[in-house]
Amino acid sequence: MDMAPISVEELQLATRNHGMPLEALRWPVTPVGLHYLLVHYDVPVVDEEAWRLGVDGEVEAPVELSLDELRALPAHEVVATFECAGNGRARFEPRPVSQPWLQEAVGTGRWRGARLRDVLALARPSERAVEVVFTGLDRGIEGGEEQDYRRSITLASAHEEDVLLAYALNDGPLPPQHGHPLRLLVPGWYGMTNVKWVARITVTAEPFTGYQQARGYRMRTSDDEEGTPVERILPRALMVPPGIPEFMSRDRTLAAGKVTIEGRAWSGHGDVEDVEVSTDGGVTWSSARLEPPDLGRWAWRRWTFAWEAAPGEHELACRARDAAGNEQPLAPAWNVGGYANNAVQRVRVTVS
């Protein structure tokens, strides 16, 4: 893989944040600690006894809720695949400078919490309400602006049945790095929407124009464009790299014979309808066997592909297509922020 050298600033981010090692695609629900993690500022320490969720703005009855009060609302569980909007950034050429993901910024969690619409109903949004803004407890400086991390969703999105204020992950309490004690979950959207460490929900009569909405997370081909917002996750299939790795290069070696290539595929735009695999570097493609969507509509689907591996060097690749007609490209369309690069994964293997 050719790539311009990584800067110290990118390394500082890469040693803090982390991807999911691709062999962890073997787990249907990603164990805590293997799920990808991207934190803009610092992970805050939150005392859950003292913590309160405020709901205010364009509402008739502002409320403050403790974690116990949120847990007393009807609980709902969603298994959702998360992906960082910047996944694939390091494979753009020229490479936008930020967290340098290759392709591993994914993970699937079993999230449990109260429905956002049930919480909003307590505060009764006024007739002027159009958006809902979430403020996290993580604070920092970005693009020259000191800010709490904030993002909004529309009131219509806020009323969808699987949009949660989650307080549990994989049957345990929310870990600090995933937003303890409460995070937003908007299934199908890239990670930036799922605000962590939520302390305040503000209903607004105008679209939110804060940094993370109006400047960050927009698709632009030049710096002076307004751009379009990054929203739903584009389809992607990833495989478990077969065989065993070389420590430093991560090159893969395996024995000749029958090999089952396995992986997972997902899309935020619709069901995954097809996964194709190539064992000749993308010249020819064949459909993989897609397993049933046992984890629900927001989680990745497992797929397998039977391969008769002959001795020699091979380049494996996989690509997904969703029900909305989105298909993974062979080459990515560059953008300023380095977002949403869902170009196909390629894995070189030596069969001996």
Added chain:
Amino acid sequence: MDMAPISVEELQLATRNHGMPLEALRWPVTPVGLHYLLVHYDVPVVDEEAWRLGVDGEVEAPVELSLDELRALPAHEVVATFECAGNGRARFEPRPVSQPWLQEAVGTGRWRGARLRDVLALARPSERAVEVVFTGLDRGIEGGEEQDYRRSITLASAHEEDVLLAYALNDGPLPPQHGHPLRLLVPGWYGMTNVKWVARITVTAEPFTGYQQARGYRMRTSDDEEGTPVERILPRALMVPPGIPEFMSRDRTLAAGKVTIEGRAWSGHGDVEDVEVSTDGGVTWSSARLEPPDLGRWAWRRWTFAWEAAPGEHELACRARDAAGNEQPLAPAWNVGGYANNAVQRVRVTVS
């Protein structure tokens, strides 16, 4: 910070493995997922029902033990600070090429398991026994050799009271990435000794000469030296970077006035006896307040330092000294593998 650009190979490792974000020094025991992680090959998926621990070699009664049988032995708990032997590697000049840690490859776990000596007693090592070799289920290629990950300790070390075969971390089952279902714990030693995914324990009549013992993890100043083994953790103090970060540069900003700088310090050679802090880039040093070693002798100790922050730019630094007389250096002594760089941490802050 000046540094030669990072290669793609180093980035591939940095997106898989991950450090502990330094704000997580606030937790006495590191939450799962924030603890550093270094995996040589792939994280294996292990069926704990089918898994057995074999104990053989220079023993009178080879045994195979299930996880339930290990859990039935007397359980022992140790809180231990782990550190990767390669921590600080990326700050060497020239930089040895491998996992490019800055300084964050640390974490503290509450480990629970059976004592290794109790397990060995079941197999009764013979009079010829001198070492105990641990074989993990992770397999790969390193230095041109295909291998299972293997390391040894001496029989004397194996009989120490806090050396465990751990099956639990932080009151939960061992996570996959930390060695599920069983890992070795030799408190005070760098991470490479604490073999994960242990499947076999082999008592030997000769010192082990496998790759990870004889070639990897040795201090050398040139490639052709035999070198000396990397063993116990050198002292280190780290601080929580005060204030708030800038997203990309991680530069810190804070308000003028009274600031409590806090951190943790540890050593595998003896108790931490002193932590000193400098707020002028290492020109003058003052002792921090060391808290009692509440977590036991193998865990880091919390320290605090009261600072009157005046407007301007400052470079903070901290350093630890242990009871064995080891003190952190201001500049590291270079070695081929990039091991054990415990030079003092420096944090630049802007006070406004």
